[in-house]
Amino acid sequence: MDRNRSGGAALLVRLAVAFGAAWLLSASPAALGQAGVQGGGGGAGGGGAPAAAELDEAASAVEGAAAEATEAAQDVQDAAGDVAASQDGGVDSSGDLQLPDDMTDVNAWVAIFIEYGVPALAAIGKALAVLVLGWILATWAARFIRRQGDKRAKLDTTLSRFLAQIARWAILAMAFIAALGIVGIGTASFAALLAAAGLAIGLALQGSLSNFAAGVMILMFRPYRVGQYITAGGESGTVDEIQLLTTTLDTPDNVRVIVPNSAVFSGTITNYSHHAIRRCDVSVGTEYSADLDRVRQVLEGVIEEIEERVTEKESMVFLDKLGSSSIDWVLRIWVPSSDFWPLKQRITALTKKRLDEAGIGIPFPQMDVHLDKLNG
Numbered sequence: 001m002d003r004n005r006s007g008g009a010a011l012l013v014r015l016a017v018a019f020g021a022a023w024l025l026s027a028s029p030a031a032l033g034q035a036g037v038q039g040g041g042g043g044a045g046g047g048g049a050p051a052a053a054e055l056d057e058a059a060s061a062v063e064g065a066a067a068e069a070t071e072a073a074q075d076v077q078d079a080a081g082d083v084a085a086s087q088d089g090g091v092d093s094s095g096d097l098q099l100p101d102d103m104t105d106v107n108a109w110v111a112i113f114i115e116y117g118v119p120a121l122a123a124i125g126k127a128l129a130v131l132v133l134g135w136i137l138a139t140w141a142a143r144f145i146r147r148q149g150d151k152r153a154k155l156d157t158t159l160s161r162f163l164a165q166i167a168r169w170a171i172l173a174m175a176f177i178a179a180l181g182i183v184g185i186g187t188a189s190f191a192a193l194l195a196a197a198g199l200a201i202g203l204a205l206q207g208s209l210s211n212f213a214a215g216v217m218i219l220m221f222r223p224y225r226v227g228q229y230i231t232a233g234g235e236s237g238t239v240d241e242i243q244l245l246t247t248t249l250d251t252p253d254n255v256r257v258i259v260p261n262s263a264v265f266s267g268t269i270t271n272y273s274h275h276a277i278r279r280c281d282v283s284v285g286t287e288y289s290a291d292l293d294r295v296r297q298v299l300e301g302v303i304e305e306i307e308e309r310v311t312e313k314e315s316m317v318f319l320d321k322l323g324s325s326s327i328d329w330v331l332r333i334w335v336p337s338s339d340f341w342p343l344k345q346r347i348t349a350l351t352k353k354r355l356d357e358a359g360i361g362i363p364f365p366q367m368d369v370h371l372d373k374l375n376g
Helices: 002-025 029-042 048-087 106-151 157-182 188-204 206-221 261-265 292-305 337-357
Strands: 229-232 235-242 246-250 256-260 277-286 316-322 327-336
Touching: 106 157, 157 188, 157 206, 188 206, 206 235, 206 246, 206 261, 235 256, 246 261, 256 261, 277 337, 292 316, 292 327, 292 337, 327 337
Parallel strands: none
Antiparallel strands: 229 235, 235 246, 246 256, 277 327, 316 327
């Protein structure tokens, strides 16, 4: 660098001398001739010839100075070109990076860093800032969705957590794609690759995705809950667990049944535990010889003995039909859903006892066999 500074100073001195000589050369020849004549006249008879010779020498000196000025100007132009090339930082006319010929040239490396390094660092910094911001936003969105899900009783915890994770990964994916665009990586091909991968995965997991979609719908609309007794997908049992792909049931004889959610949601779902109370129907048949009023009185007494019945709902004795061998009655009693099966068994047993005590028979199918003796 000191050598460059000293060379530049020398060039400036030479350029100043050259410009001075050029100015002298541009002086009027007539003026120079007049100065010579006057000098000769002042020294008449003794100094005219020497004055002419000095004038010729001065003209020659001026011409030499002009030539030197031209050479100095060319040197200055070449030096300026070298400095400009050094400041370009090794970048050619096409804009591509070009390493300097002199690998020890500090100025060239500084120019390359300014041209390429500073923008690259700025882009990387922006990309990192986008990623950090995306991470913060994704975490906040996931927490917000989980909190809102916890506040809403109708929204299942599994579904709220699932939606929170979906939102979190979606925001992170968008932040990642934006960061790639900032650093100069094309995102169009990347998005096309993700779309193709998604299509391939969707075709490969078509059945699982169908169960997954049905699981999301079940968790959103909540046709049944854990602990309820249902019939769905051709199976009956108490719901033990609701997952995104399957529903687990426990049958009354303690058998674990796992039903795909697509089979559950695409068919009829019967929920026996949805309401707090249910109507318990107990059918019984009496003989035709029994008095109808007496039978109704006995059956209404059975209803009065069931203390667990729901009094807000009207329980009744209903004469159903006249069967082939009996008169059919139905006891309709509203009971709590949680005690349905024990109370049904108790009502059935109590009905038989009270009819027996009243002397009212319960007919059953009979076969009469008649034997005829043939003559001969």
